[in-house]
Amino acid sequence: xRQLLTSTVAASxxxxxxxxxxxxxxxxxxxxxxxGGAITITYKDDVATLDPAIGYDWQNWSMIKxxxxxxxxxxxxxxxxxxxxxxxxxISPDGKTFTFKLRKGVKFHNGREMTADDxxxxxxxxxxxxxxxxxxxxxxxxxxxxxVAGGKSESLAxxxxxxxxxxxxxxxxxxxxxxxxxxxxxxxxxxxxxxERYGADFGKHPVGTGAYKxxxxxxxxRLVFERNADYWHKGLxxxxxxxxxxxxxxxxxxxxxxxxxxxxxxxxxxxxxFQEVMADPEQKARVVEGGQLQTGYVTMNTQMPPFxxxxxxxAVNMAINKDRIVKLINNRxxxxxxxxxxxxxxxxxxxxxxxxxxxxxxxxxxEAGHPQGFETELFVMNTDPNPRIAQAIxxxxxxxxxxxxxxxxxxxxxxxxxxxxxxxxxxxxxxxAWIADFPDxxxxxxxxxxxxxxxxxxxxxxxxxxKELDEKAAAADSxxxxxxAEERAKLWGEIYAKVMAxxxxxxxxxxxRFTMKSPRMGGDDKLYVDxxxxxxxxxxxxxxxxx
Amino acid sequence: MIAYLTxxxxxxxxxxxxxxxxxxxxxxxxxxxxxxxxxGRSATPQTVESIRQQLGLDQPFAxxxxxxxxxxxxxxLGRSYIQRSEVSELIVARLPASLLLMVGAIxxxxxxxxxxxxxxxxxxxxxxxxxxxxxxxxxVSAPQFVVGLLLLYVFAVKLGWFPIGGYGTFSHMVLPSLxxxxxxxxxxxxxxxxxxxxxxxxxxxxxxxxxxLAQRAVLFGHALPNAILPVIAMIGIDIGMFMGGIVVVExxxxxxxxxxxxxxxxxxxxxxxIMGVTLVSACAIVLGNLLADIVAPFIDPRIKxx
Numbered sequence: 070x071r072q073l074l075t076s077t078v079a080a081s082x083x084x085x086x087x088x089x090x091x092x093x094x095x096x097x098x099x100x101x102x103x104x105g106g107a108i109t110i111t112y113k114d115d116v117a118t119l120d121p122a123i124g125y126d127w128q129n130w131s132m133i134k135x136x137x138x139x140x141x142x143x144x145x146x147x148x149x150x151x152x153x154x155x156x157x158x159x160i161s162p163d164g165k166t167f168t169f170k171l172r173k174g175v176k177f178h179n180g181r182e183m184t185a186d187d188x189x190x191x192x193x194x195x196x197x198x199x200x201x202x203x204x205x206x207x208x209x210x211x212x213x214x215x216x217v218a219g220g221k222s223e224s225l226a227x228x229x230x231x232x233x234x235x236x237x238x239x240x241x242x243x244x245x246x247x248x249x250x251x252x253x254x255x256x257x258x259x260x261x262x263x264x265e266r267y268g269a270d271f272g273k274h275p276v277g278t279g280a281y282k283x284x285x286x287x288x289x290x291r292l293v294f295e296r297n298a299d300y301w302h303k304g305l306x307x308x309x310x311x312x313x314x315x316x317x318x319x320x321x322x323x324x325x326x327x328x329x330x331x332x333x334x335x336x337x338x339x340x341x342x343f344q345e346v347m348a349d350p351e352q353k354a355r356v357v358e359g360g361q362l363q364t365g366y367v368t369m370n371t372q373m374p375p376f377x378x379x380x381x382x383x384a385v386n387m388a389i390n391k392d393r394i395v396k397l398i399n400n401r402x403x404x405x406x407x408x409x410x411x412x413x414x415x416x417x418x419x420x421x422x423x424x425x426x427x428x429x430x431x432x433x434x435x436e437a438g439h440p441q442g443f444e445t446e447l448f449v450m451n452t453d454p455n456p457r458i459a460q461a462i463x464x465x466x467x468x469x470x471x472x473x474x475x476x477x478x479x480x481x482x483x484x485x486x487x488x489x490x491x492x493x494x495x496x497x498x499x500x501x502a503w504i505a506d507f508p509d510x511x512x513x514x515x516x517x518x519x520x521x522x523x524x525x526x527x528x529x530x531x532x533x534x535x536k537e538l539d540e541k542a543a544a545a546d547s548x549x550x551x552x553x554a555e556e557r558a559k560l561w562g563e564i565y566a567k568v569m570a571x572x573x574x575x576x577x578x579x580x581x582r583f584t585m586k587s588p589r590m591g592g593d594d595k596l597y598v599d600x601x602x603x604x605x606x607x608x609x610x611x612x613x614x615x616x
Numbered sequence: 617m618i619a620y621l622t623x624x625x626x627x628x629x630x631x632x633x634x635x636x637x638x639x640x641x642x643x644x645x646x647x648x649x650x651x652x653x654x655x656g657r658s659a660t661p662q663t664v665e666s667i668r669q670q671l672g673l674d675q676p677f678a679x680x681x682x683x684x685x686x687x688x689x690x691x692x693l694g695r696s697y698i699q700r701s702e703v704s705e706l707i708v709a710r711l712p713a714s715l716l717l718m719v720g721a722i723x724x725x726x727x728x729x730x731x732x733x734x735x736x737x738x739x740x741x742x743x744x745x746x747x748x749x750x751x752x753x754x755x756v757s758a759p760q761f762v763v764g765l766l767l768l769y770v771f772a773v774k775l776g777w778f779p780i781g782g783y784g785t786f787s788h789m790v791l792p793s794l795x796x797x798x799x800x801x802x803x804x805x806x807x808x809x810x811x812x813x814x815x816x817x818x819x820x821x822x823x824x825x826x827x828x829l830a831q832r833a834v835l836f837g838h839a840l841p842n843a844i845l846p847v848i849a850m851i852g853i854d855i856g857m858f859m860g861g862i863v864v865v866e867x868x869x870x871x872x873x874x875x876x877x878x879x880x881x882x883x884x885x886x887x888x889x890i891m892g893v894t895l896v897s898a899c900a901i902v903l904g905n906l907l908a909d910i911v912a913p914f915i916d917p918r919i920k921x922x
Contacts, residue, residue, distance in 0.1 A: 114880050115699060115877075115880055117698050117699045117700065118699060118700045118701075120700070123700060125656055198663060198666040198667070198670070199670070201654060201655075201667050201670065203654065203655055203656025203657075203658065203659060204656065204658060205658075205659065205660075205663050206658040206659050206660050206663060207658060209660070218660070218662055218663065218666075219662065220666070269695070269700065269701075270701060272700055272701075273701060287709075288705070288706060288709035288710065288872075289706070289709060289710050289713075289872035289873075289876065289877065290783060290872045314782070314870070315872075316866075316867075316870040316871070316872050316876050317781060317782075317870040318781075318867060318868060318870065320765070321768065321780060321781045321868070321869070321870055324768070324769075324772075324773050324780050325780045325781070327773075328773065328776075328780060330780065479648070479883070479885075480883070480884075481646070481648030481649075481653060481884070481885040482646070482647050482648050484648070484652065485647045485648045485649055485652075486647070488649075488652070503657075506658065516657055516658060524661060525661075526649065526652055526661065526664060528657045
């Protein structure tokens with residue numbers, strides 16, 4: 070994955086030298102793909118909203134990507150950026166001005182042509198506090214963001230409509246992640262007239278430029294998407310109709326899949342049935358395994374004794390038997406030794422981390438002045454398998470003398486405890502762990518390991534704040550020039566190595582994704598474990614049994 | 617009667633007020649912060665505060681509760697934090713499914729419970745009686761989650777008689793109704809059995825037998841109508857029991873009712889939905905009890921409303 074990204078970045082660097090990166094979105098369509106057919110996808114939880122400025126759930130993330138488009142997107146099934154609604158873009162040498170040329174002839178589902186005004190309107194809207202977007206913070210580097218976020222202005226000073234097909238965005242600082250931000254759902258383009266028509270209910274009546282348009286939404290029961298015949302990307306999507314059935318327990322969804330009624334259970338294979346499915350060659354053949362931009366970790370509150378001592382934190386890192394925990398969850402993960410997951414650019418394959426070593430852990434505890442260990446608390450979310458994992462960690466810690474009592478609570482309560490300065494000495498992140506918003510190494514730092522996250526209500530549950538690393542991170546993110554992407558990735562590698570030396574976390578594993586599909590589903594396997602269009606890329610999959 | 621009804625309705629209103637106050641207070645005291653659920657993990661403290669202000673969650677408890685009550689009086693249950701739509705709309709969309717499920721469950725529990733109780737009473741002391749009573753005991757104590765999955769597996773997956781979960785047709789309704797009704801069926805069979813045994817001991821039954829009526833005529837013509845009435849009067853009270861059961865049963869069968877809505881809302885601390893569903897359920901329970909009390913004197917003249 071990393072190599073793939075580097076090569077594309079190198080290619081775009083070449084184009085940048087010429088002054089312009091041109092569109093590559095018209096990649097060859099899958100020659101085996103057939104047009105037509107209908108599929109059924111299930112989810113357990115309600116689809117909250119399909120407003121791209123607001124939706125931030127497992128089930129609506131990819132749906133929104135199919136209804137709307139952003140200026141940028143990724144090559145299907147990969148983490149490689151490419152222009153989408155933009156035809157091309159230009160980055161100024163100081164890395165602070167991005168000029169996007171828009172694709173012509175792109176129409177919203179209501180028939181109106183999309184223009185640069187819509188792009189500006191969408192960015193103004195998502196950053197406006199009245200929208201209450203959970204993604205507003207991603208746009209903080211745009212000039213004038215503070216005025217809009219503070220309610221002083223309704224328009225981002227840094228976003229300028231040059232002409233109907235050109236948008237210029239000026240940043241207050243160089244931001245290497247900005248193209249990713251233009252690919253994230255929150256920046257997807259919405260038509261003003263429809264937003265104003267439906268007001269707060271726009272999320273129930275989504276109108277975008279995407280491959281599908283909404284045909285039906287029966288609250289709590291089903292959503293139906295229909296192929297957008299006017300889609301600008303000719304030939305896409307392949308499937309005529311997608312029905313999302315809501316409120317289906319994963320176990321029921323699996324039974325229905327086995328019965329031929331469901332094509333993809335959106336919530337995956339239920340843990341209780343995982344071994345049974347994988348033991349059956351016929352079923353196993355229809356399971357696609359892929360990496361996930363996720364890391365499961367134990368946070369140690371660096372501002373609470375005895376975890377304020379780095380030796381104690383290192384001892385915990387060495388005490389946890391990660392292989393055993395991975396077995397405990399039926400090998401649905403791979404052991405981790407650093408914050409970044411393996412499919413993330415910047416992951417360091419050579420990094421050794423802290424090997425499992427009980428004696429060394431004990432010795433370190435002794436050096437830290439706790440030869441007999443100590444008592445502490447381990448917070449954990451109360452849904453399976455997290456309490457079981459916490460028990461395994463508890464046993465591992467007991468082996469070096471640390472007596473951790475388990476506080477098993479509802480998700481929101483664990484998150485609340487983590488956001489209090491002295492709220493939780495240790496947290497097992499399972500069920501709440503960080504999943505990257507976009508495939509860039511910086512996304513694993515700021516809110517969860519940087520000083521800005523170590524605040525009341527923040528997500529830096531280790532309360533780890535290293536000013537020097539914050540500066541390094543800022544420096545790395547100011548390297549916008551794609552030609553220096555290697556240098557930037559290396560800088561990030563160093564930052565995470567430094568983080569691990571301070572050991573605010575004990576990384577435990579990276580979850581793998583397992584998507585099961587019906588025999589009729591076609592398309593490349595990587596579309597079913599797409600790292601960005603989570604859980605699957607609806608625009609590119611197809612069915613084999615159409616005439 | 618009218619005085620009685622007025623008094624009961626005032627009582628009901630007070631109960632609902634109490635329920636709303638207690639639920640609101642409990643949710644207020646939760647350590648989880650709904651604003652952070654809305655704001656998401658990438659939000660700046662500034663955004664979080666702005667959302668808190670817009671939702672009025674920075675106000676003291678009394679102010680928040682008073683505002684909720686005044687909105688409630690005008691029929692406004694607020695907007696869901698997570699789903700970002702009107703709570704009343706969400707509940708109205710899902711209420712028919714839950715009511716339908718309850719009707720199905722009532723039919724199931726009456727048909728199964730009453731016939732089991734009747735047979736057990738007639739065959740009192742026999743092996744059949746004992747088997748039926750053990751069955752009713754299992755029905756009362758079996759967890760609904762397990763019963764639901766078991767029925768689903770056997771009758772839908774293995775035998776293919778019914779669809780695997782979902783909503784829409786009569787056959788979709790059978791298994792969830794049965795799952796929800798089995799608990800009540802257990803209770804009803806026991807009540808029916810003792811009520812029937814009680815009636816069968818009465819003099820008029822002996823008279824009926826003495827005048828040479830067939831067993832069938834004695835049972836269905838004389839005993840059953842008298843034995844069944846006190847049992848039927850309990851249906852109103854069942855509604856409370858169902859309200860707990862639908863949360864589980866609806867989740868297992870993917871039944872789009874308010875139980876499923878409540879369960880999802882609880883997991884995500886979506887306070888307006890939790891409040892709304894709690895109030896609707898409380899209404900149903902209060903009305904169910906009221907109905908049971910009003911119907912009782914018509915069924916059993918020994919009971920008088922005062």
